[in-house]
Amino acid sequence: xxxxxxxxxxxxAISVLCISFTLxxxxxxxxxxxxxxxxSGKVVNGEYFIGNHGDFTKVSEDLFNKALLSETVFFYLIFxxxxxxGIHKLVAFFRKKLKA
Numbered sequence: 001x002x003x004x005x006x007x008x009x010x011x012x013a014i015s016v017l018c019i020s021f022t023l024x025x026x027x028x029x030x031x032x033x034x035x036x037x038x039x040s041g042k043v044v045n046g047e048y049f050i051g052n053h054g055d056f057t058k059v060s061e062d063l064f065n066k067a068l069l070s071e072t073v074f075f076y077l078i079f080x081x082x083x084x085x086g087i088h089k090l091v092a093f094f095r096k097k098l099k100a
Contacts, residue, residue: 002098010091016084020077027074031067034059038067 031037036052041064043049048064049056059067 003095006091006095006098010088013084013087013091016080017088020081020084024074024077024081027070027077030070034063034067036067037071038064039071041067 035057036050040051041049
């Protein structure tokens with residue numbers, strides 16, 4: 001029963017890692033595609049600009065909000081990668097303990 005539980009937890013951790021890595025890649029590609037980030041951008045007189053190393057590109061409000069959402073999700077995904085990686089390591093540790 002313990003082995004089944006460890007297998008299940010390990011499978012979930014690996015699934016979260018795979019999904020998170022995929023979504024992080026998509027988020028990075030989206031940022032490259034639109035030409036910058038909303039966090040380094042600005043809003044001036046109701047006009048939205050995406051920043052890229054000091055250069056600003058005017059975009060629609062919708063694209064600016066999508067970029068902001070993508071960047072926010074990116075940071076949560078990085079956090080989930082670390083958590084899932086830690087869980088994966090804990091499972092390996094407990095498997096070693098069970099076999100000893």
